Amino acid sequence: MRIPLSARIAWRYLRAKKSHSAVGAISVVSICGIAVATAAIICVLSVFNGFKSVIAGRIDTLTPDVMVTPASGKVFANGDSLAEVIARVPEVERAIPTILENALAIYEGRETPVSLKGTDMEGYASVTSLNSLIIDKLSPGDSDPSVPVSVIAIGTASRLGANPGSQVLLFTPRREGRVNIANPVASFLRDSVLVTGVYRANQSEFDDNRVIVDIDVARDLLQYDLEASAIEVKGKPGIGAEQLAEAINAQLNVKGEAGGRPGKYIVKDRLRQQEMNFRMISIEKWVTFLLLFFILLIASFNIISSLSMLVIEKQPSMSTLKALGMPSKRIASIFRWESVFVTAVGAVSGIALGIVLCLLQQHFGLIKLQGDPQSLVVQSYPVVVDPVDILITFLPLLLIGAITAMITGAFARSRCKAIK
Numbered sequence: 484m485r486i487p488l489s490a491r492i493a494w495r496y497l498r499a500k501k502s503h504s505a506v507g508a509i510s511v512v513s514i515c516g517i518a519v520a521t522a523a524i525i526c527v528l529s530v531f532n533g534f535k536s537v538i539a540g541r542i543d544t545l546t547p548d549v550m551v552t553p554a555s556g557k558v559f560a561n562g563d564s565l566a567e568v569i570a571r572v573p574e575v576e577r578a579i580p581t582i583l584e585n586a587l588a589i590y591e592g593r594e595t596p597v598s599l600k601g602t603d604m605e606g607y608a609s610v611t612s613l614n615s616l617i618i619d620k621l622s623p624g625d626s627d628p629s630v631p632v633s634v635i636a637i638g639t640a641s642r643l644g645a646n647p648g649s650q651v652l653l654f655t656p657r658r659e660g661r662v663n664i665a666n667p668v669a670s671f672l673r674d675s676v677l678v679t680g681v682y683r684a685n686q687s688e689f690d691d692n693r694v695i696v697d698i699d700v701a702r703d704l705l706q707y708d709l710e711a712s713a714i715e716v717k718g719k720p721g722i723g724a725e726q727l728a729e730a731i732n733a734q735l736n737v738k739g740e741a742g743g744r745p746g747k748y749i750v751k752d753r754l755r756q757q758e759m760n761f762r763m764i765s766i767e768k769w770v771t772f773l774l775l776f777f778i779l780l781i782a783s784f785n786i787i788s789s790l791s792m793l794v795i796e797k798q799p800s801m802s803t804l805k806a807l808g809m810p811s812k813r814i815a816s817i818f819r820w821e822s823v824f825v826t827a828v829g830a831v832s833g834i835a836l837g838i839v840l841c842l843l844q845q846h847f848g849l850i851k852l853q854g855d856p857q858s859l860v861v862q863s864y865p866v867v868v869d870p871v872d873i874l875i876t877f878l879p880l881l882l883i884g885a886i887t888a889m890i891t892g893a894f895a896r897s898r899c900k901a902i903k
Contacts, residue, residue, distance in 0.1 A: 489813055493820035496797065497828075509789040514829040516782035517883075521833025521876060522840065524775045528872040529841045531768035533865030538760055542753050544612045544684045547715035548724045549731055550756055552749045558582070562711020569714055574730040576719045579606040580711030582701045587654040588694060590643040597639055597694045599653065601701020602715070604632070610717040613682060613695075620680035621647040631700045633676040636693040637683040649678045653694070655704040672704050724752035776879050783883040786825050790891040794818055794898055801895075802902050815896035819888040826884035834873060841866045 497510075551569065559565050562580035569578040582601035587594060608614050613634065630650065635643075645651055654671045676696055684690055702708065718727040728750050735748050754761065794801075804814055843849055848863030 487816075487820075489816040490820045493817045493824060496793065496817070496821055497824050509785065509792060510825065513782075513785040513789045514825055514832070516785050517779070517826060517829025517880075518833035518836060520775065520779040520782050521830055521880065522837035524772060524779070524876050525834060525837025525868070525873065526840055526844075526866070527771050527775060528768060528876075529837075529866040529868050530864050531764055531771070532867035532869050532872070535761060535764050536867050537861055537865050538757065538764070539754070541684070541686055542757050544616060544686065545689045546753050546756050547610045548718045548722075548753060549716040549728045550751050551714040551716065551731065551735070552712070552751070554747055554749050558707070558710040558712045559714075561709045562714065563709050565711070566714050569716060569731055569734065572730050572734045574718055574722045574727050576717045577606060577610055578714055578716045579603045579610060580698065580713075581607070581715050582698060582705065582707065582710070582712050584655070584701070584705055584712070586694070586704065588639065588643060589652045589654065590645045590649055593643050595639065595642040595692065597635075597653075597692045599655070599701055599704070600693060600695045601698040601705075602695065604634075604695070604697055607695065607715070610715050616682040616684050617680045618683050619647055621678075627677060630675060630677040631697055632679045634680040634682055634695045635678055636690045637681055638691040639694055640678075640681045642692075645678050647678050647680055650675050651678060651694075653696075653704060658706045672706070674700060674704055676700065724754070728752040728755075772875075779879060780883065783826075783887055786822060786883075786887045787890050790818060790822055790825070790887070791894055793821065794891070794895045798898060798902070801899050805899060805902055811896050811899040814899045815892040818895040819892040822888040822891045823884050826880060826887065830877070830880040830884075834876065838868055838873075841868050 551565070553559055559580075562582075566578045566580045569575060579602060582599075584599050584601075586597050586599040588597045617634070618637065633651065635645065635651070640646065643649075643651065652673055652675055654673045657670055657672060676694075698711075702710070716727065716731065718724065732750050735750070751758075801814055805811070844864060844866045845868075851863045852861065
């Protein structure tokens, strides 16, 4: 491949010692500005990828493979029957109905609002990783068979001061009947549950105020019969969550969003259950990318100024080239190539620097997260370098290179035409 003469001259100009040290210094600063801004983009995008990876790695704790919820209303009319239908899907290992509702928990004068989850305790432990998250539990044989059992989140335990072996009162408002103004307490249903375990999932959604009880206890408190607010499903070994969701969709004959009409049921795999978290990370990631892009754009102004000074410095050489018969257009292309080379050197250096910094952070954890080490899921900023992000970073660099080349080329051509 034959390299254009103007490109070879531009490369020589880039490497040659400048007659004025200020021109050389400004050129170096321009390249460093592009490199630092590019490295910052790579590092920041990689950190967001790292947090996304951490969330994706944590969602398999108390998040089932697939969750089926009603498209309208809060509950299914007959959750047990629907769970049996879903359980007959060949890809399903187990399907259990669950109820999630707000309640009030009281223990020894302390009270706190809680998220009451009713489920088959044994089935829920098999659908999720609840047993592996228990940090304190009651010894076998210490529980009273006549008292319903519960497992509470660490946040609930902290606010109530409850431990395994404590009996917590749960209150829920009556759904049916009139409120008795003379006796407000009669407007609530209550039950006592024995705390048999405290869990910590390191996810605020589950650790803040959750209380898990048997589904019959929850139904009694909420005046339900066979209703369920969701069906939580575990797939057979080797079946992916997305594949499982598609199989359940087919079984329930759900009309998906592609048809423009919502179905009777909403079927979500693990990623869709955490869709809000992933969406927020993506929004923050690309807003930050835009902010850094503007910083990169400002840094590109240094390229224009340094190349404009180079055009003035090389004016005697331009006179020589013009005297030898080189057209003004080709002389201007020398400085367009110069702009391309400066941008390319800065971009490649920045990407290389960003990747090296990310790898150092990934392997050695140089920058630590602030906070209590016991409460942090990860001790240092997580990073994951995505080749797609590197490719996307090239796009603004190409745009900047094209803009600076056009401006520099136009300036060089105007100076060349002024030469007599």
